[in-house]
Amino acid sequence: xxxxxxxxxxxxxxxxxxxxxxxxxxxxxxxxxxxxxxxxxxxxxxxxxxxxxxxxxxxxxxxxxxxxxxxxxxxxxxxxxxxxxxxxxxxxxxxxxxxxxxxxxxxxxxxxxxxxxxxxxxxxxxxxxxxxxxxxxxxxxxxxxxxxxxxxxxxxxxxxxxxxxxxxxxxxxxxxxxxxxxxxxxxxxxxxxxxxxxxxxxxxxxxxxxxxxxxxxxxxxxxxxxxxxxxxxxxxxxxxxxxxxxxxxxxxxxxxxxxxxxxxxxxxxxxxxxxxxxxxxxxxxxxxxxxxxxxxxxxxxxxxxxxxxxxxxxxxxxxxxxxxxxxxxxxxxxx
Amino acid sequence: xxxxxxxxxxxxxxxxxxxxxxxxxxxxxxxxxxxxxxxxxxxxxxxxxxxxxxxxxxxxxxxxxxxxxxxxxxxxxxxxxxxxxxxxxxxxxxxxxxxxxxxxxxxxxxxxxxxxxxxxxxxxxxxxxxxxxxxxxxxxxxxxxxxxxxxxxxxxxxxxxxxxxxxxxxxxxxxxxxxxxxxxxxxxxxxxxxxxxxxxxxxxxxxxxxxxxxxxxxxxxxxxxxxxxxxxxxxxxxxxxxxxxxxxxxxxxxxxxxxxxxxxxxxxxxxxxxxxxxxxx
Numbered sequence: 219x220x221x222x223x224x225x226x227x228x229x230x231x232x233x234x235x236x237x238x239x240x241x242x243x244x245x246x247x248x249x250x251x252x253x254x255x256x257x258x259x260x261x262x263x264x265x266x267x268x269x270x271x272x273x274x275x276x277x278x279x280x281x282x283x284x285x286x287x288x289x290x291x292x293x294x295x296x297x298x299x300x301x302x303x304x305x306x307x308x309x310x311x312x313x314x315x316x317x318x319x320x321x322x323x324x325x326x327x328x329x330x331x332x333x334x335x336x337x338x339x340x341x342x343x344x345x346x347x348x349x350x351x352x353x354x355x356x357x358x359x360x361x362x363x364x365x366x367x368x369x370x371x372x373x374x375x376x377x378x379x380x381x382x383x384x385x386x387x388x389x390x391x392x393x394x395x396x397x398x399x400x401x402x403x404x405x406x407x408x409x410x411x412x413x414x415x416x417x418x419x420x421x422x423x424x425x426x427x428x429x430x431x432x433x434x435x436x437x438x439x440x441x442x443x444x445x446x447x448x449x450x451x452x453x454x455x456x457x458x459x460x461x462x463x464x465x466x467x468x469x470x471x472x473x474x475x476x477x478x479x480x481x482x483x484x485x486x487x488x489x490x491x492x493x494x495x496x497x498x499x500x501x502x503x504x505x506x507x508x509x510x511x512x513x514x515x516x517x518x519x520x521x522x523x524x525x526x527x528x529x530x531x532x533x534x535x536x537x538x539x540x541x542x543x544x545x546x547x548x549x550x551x552x553x
Numbered sequence: 554x555x556x557x558x559x560x561x562x563x564x565x566x567x568x569x570x571x572x573x574x575x576x577x578x579x580x581x582x583x584x585x586x587x588x589x590x591x592x593x594x595x596x597x598x599x600x601x602x603x604x605x606x607x608x609x610x611x612x613x614x615x616x617x618x619x620x621x622x623x624x625x626x627x628x629x630x631x632x633x634x635x636x637x638x639x640x641x642x643x644x645x646x647x648x649x650x651x652x653x654x655x656x657x658x659x660x661x662x663x664x665x666x667x668x669x670x671x672x673x674x675x676x677x678x679x680x681x682x683x684x685x686x687x688x689x690x691x692x693x694x695x696x697x698x699x700x701x702x703x704x705x706x707x708x709x710x711x712x713x714x715x716x717x718x719x720x721x722x723x724x725x726x727x728x729x730x731x732x733x734x735x736x737x738x739x740x741x742x743x744x745x746x747x748x749x750x751x752x753x754x755x756x757x758x759x760x761x762x763x764x765x766x767x768x769x770x771x772x773x774x775x776x777x778x779x780x781x782x783x784x785x786x787x788x789x790x791x792x793x794x795x796x797x798x799x800x801x802x803x804x805x806x807x808x809x810x811x812x813x814x815x816x817x818x819x820x821x822x823x824x825x826x827x828x829x830x831x832x833x834x
Contacts, residue, residue, distance in 0.1 A: 254691065278687065278722075283714035286680040290718070293684020296669065297692065298615070301684075317711075320674050321681060325662050 223403060224249060224378045230371050231398040235391040236334050238370035240265030242377050243302060243332075244272045250381055254299045256291055258284045264304035264334045284309045288317035288329075295327035300381065303329060307336035307390055311352030322386050323359040330380045332389045336366075337427065337478030338512050338520045339392035345511040354483025356388045357456045363387040363409060364455040366477070366485065368430035371400040372453055375407035383409060392478070394517065396428045399451070412459040418448035421535050422466035422473050426452045426485045429476035429505075432521065435528035440535060447535070455485050463492045471543045472501045474534055476526050478517075481506040501538045505530060556774035560603065564770045567637075568598045569830040572799050574633040574646075576814065576822040582629070582650040584813035586658060588803055590630025592734040592767070592794040593622075593701060599773045600699055601634050609639040612666040618696050619685050621670045623678020624703030624732060625659040626811075632656055632665065640667035676709025678702060679729065683719045686727035686787070697781070701730040705737030708746045713758070719787045720759030727787040728780045729760075733767065734796035736807040755789045767792025799829045 225242040227233065233241075247253050247269055259282045261267030270277030280287045284305055291301035303310075310318060310333040322329045333352065340347045356364045363383060367373040373391055380387040405413060415430065416437060423433035430451045437447040448470055450462055466473060473493065475486035486504030493500060505526040512520055521527040525534070556564070571594050579585040601607075605618040622631050629649065636643035641655075648654035655664040659673025670681050682700035689696050702712065719727055731751070735742050742748050755762045761783045765772040773792070780788035796810070797803025800822045803812075814822065 254688075276691070280714075280718050281721075283711075283718060285676075285711040286683065286714035286718055289677055289680025289711070289715065290684030290687065292670070293681040293686075293698075294688045294691075295684075296619075296681070297685050297688025297694075299688055299691070316674060317677065317680070320671070321677055325671050 225374050227374060230374070230403070233370050234395055235367065235370045235373040236265040236393070238374050239332055239377055239391060240268035242374040243269045246378060246381055247273050247276070250300060252298065252300045254278065254294050254301050256280065256287050256301055256303045258282055258287045258305050258309070260305050264332070266302070266304040266332070284314045285317050288314045289321050291329045292321035292325065292327050295322070295329050301329045302332065304332045304334065306347065307333035307349035307352045308347060311349060311355045315355055319359045323361045326361045326385050328385060330387045330389070332377065332391065334391050335393045336390040337392065338507065339394060339396070339428070339478065339517050341512070341515050341517040341520045344514050348512055350478070350480040350507045350512070351483070352390060353455055353477070353479050353485060354487070357488060361385055362456065364390070365409065365453055366390045366426040366455060367453055368425070368427060368451045369396055369398040369400055371398060371403050372407065372451070375403055376453065379407060379409050390427065392428060397431050399431050399434055410454045410457045410459060412462040413451040413453065414462070415449040415451050418446040419470055420445045420447060420472065421538060422448040422450060422470045423476060423531060424450045424452050424463070424466070424473060424485070424489055425476040426455065428478050428521070429526065432527050432531055433476050436531035436535070439528060439532050445535065445539070452485055452489070455488050458488045458492060460492045463489055464496055464498070467493055467496070467498050467500045472538045474531060474538065475504050476531060477506045478521070478526070479506050480509060482509055499543060501541045501543055503534050503538060505534060555778070556603070556771055561770045564598055564602055565830065565833060567602050568595050569826060571598060571630070571633050571637065572826045573823055574637070575630050576800070576819055576826070578629055578633060578646055578649050579812070580814045580816065580819040581647055584811060585629040585650070586626040586811050587629070588736070588796040588809040589624060589627050589703065589732065589734065591798045591800060591803065592796045593624070593627045593630055593732045594798070595768045595770060596701065596730050596732070596773055596792055597631065597634055599770060599777065601638055603774065604777050605699065606696065609667060612640055616694060616696050619669045619682070619698045621672065621678045621682045621698070621700040623672055623700055624675070624706055625672030627701070628658055628660040628673070632660060635665065635667040638667065641665070675703065675706040676711040679712045679715040682727060682729070683715045683724065686719065686724040687722055689726055690722070690724065697726045697728060699728045699730070701732055704731055704733045704735060704742050704748060707731065707748055707751070716755065716758040716760065723785045724787045725783040725785055728777065729787065729789040731789060731791045732794055733791050734794045736796045736805065736810070738807065738810050740807050752791055759786060761786040761788040762791065763788070764791045764793065767794035768798060800825045
């Protein structure tokens with residue numbers, strides 16, 4: 219374990235986000251005796267059950283009753299515990315949105331929510347189990363921190379960071395073998411601070427979750443085409459790293475956002491808010507799930523179908539490169 | 554030990570005082586959830602002036618008993634009691650419902666000392682109380698969690714999720730009260746929905762259940778003392794109450810779920826309350 223690190227996982231690149239989450243939470247359980255883990259009949263699927271095996275007395279499976287689970291989490295937080303709650307993203311953000319908002323966020327309670335199977339990561343299950351709305355929902359709740367880790371290693375870092383954050387945190391992870399993008403865990407993860415994965419000057423690709431990997435793959439292809447792409451891992455959607463966004467606008471003048479979420483209200487919208495409010499011209503495109511209920515399929519096929527995989531990103535970059543961006547003479551002075 | 558005659562007298566006298574405060578706040582606020590505030594009063598008075606272990610000078614005292622008003626629209630009646638107990642300066646209640654006041658219709662736990670949970674959206678309180686009661690068990694703490702739910706609120710399915718889980722976790726430190734005033738906004742509960750047989754439902758869910766007259770201090774005390782002795786089950790005390798209790802022109806009239814009072818109506822309500830208590834003293 220590197221100095222200052224609170225968790226360690228061997229073969230992190232061979233494990234799913236959820237597997238790393240379950241393992242990291244179990245390790246954090248020693249350091250934080252106030253953690254109580256809750257799930258609603260998804261101990262195995264979300265991997266929170268790993269904590270339950272290690273700490274059976276600090277684990278509550280409420281059965282298939284998400285609303286009561288989040289209400290109980292509020293009560294447990296009021297009693298001085300740090301509840302960590304896991305179910306599928308669609309149940310957290312849609313079925314139990316009101317409990318999360320009114321019982322937890324309104325009272326600013328110290329509850330950590332790690333939701334799996336987000337976006338189209340459970341592609342074969344169909345839209346009842348997809349969740350392409352949770353970022354939009356969660357970032358509209360005052361007091362809520364919203365984190366979308368790029369891979370398993372970042373999931374471990376996010377969970378560890380959430381424990382040190384006083385107040386509600388929502389962490390969104392996928393279902394399966396989201397490929398790894400971070401090679402070590404000590405790259406300086408900080409809530410609200412984006413990670414520049416590679417620098418570039420022609421275009422900036424801002425990703426979150428599985429989108430970061432897609433951006434990295436696209437950047438490789440673009441490099442072969444003679445284009446230099448900056449890739450930003452925007453793991454924290456709220457509070458968002460305005461500085462990193464505006465620097466990218468200034469340096470590259472072309473921004474593409476990539477996320478496994480509805481293009482309305484997600485990370486791309488959060489980035490757009492920052493750009494528009496700064497009043498700076500740039501070419502901008504949000505990639506993600508269009509405003510539709512997804513077709514069924516393997517996640518990687520769906521990412522391709524909806525054009526937010528590497529191919530889709532490269533195609534979009536070539537469109538943006540054709541756009542003329544008006545020069546802004548005052549730009550340098552203002553920033 | 555059953556309530557003594559003196560205790561019953563004291564509690565009734567307090568309930569009379571609180572009912573008049575409810576009427577007064579309804580008058581100054583320009584309107585309020587007066588019907589349900591009046592129906593819940595006797596149980597809340599019994600809890601706050603006899604059974605809850607609390608210290609208003611230390612609202613965050615860890616070992617205090619917890620109370621959650623799941624029927625958050627009773628916040629006006631609850632605030633009258635919290636103010637009287639000394640959690641805050643009662644003059645603040647003159648601003649109830651006013652812009653910038655700490656007191657909206659539904660109390661906010663971050664703004665109102667003594668309010669353990671922000672409620673108002675129905676069907677939430679029983680789950681929060683279940684979490685608090687489970688938390689006490691996990692911590693090995695002796696404090697009890699009391700929660701009052703409205704009867705109309707029991708249409709919400711989340712209550713029945715919590716009912717299953719509280720019984721499953723053997724939360725004998727959880728005491729629920731149903732303010733069974735038999736009315737919701739649009740009319741009688743049994744016309745709009747079908748809550749009966751309500752006691753049987755909680756029995757079937759594994760609860761210790763009692764049905765009492767929710768305006769009879771002796772019976773309320775008896776039921777709470779019995780609940781405190783429950784060994785493995787959470788308790789639900791179904792309190793038969795009258796919406797608008799003590800104010801004859803409000804009693805059992807769902808239109809008084811929320812209403813306003815002019816000074817004549819306010820004085821008329823005061824008279825009704827005094828008349829009622831002159832008979833039972």
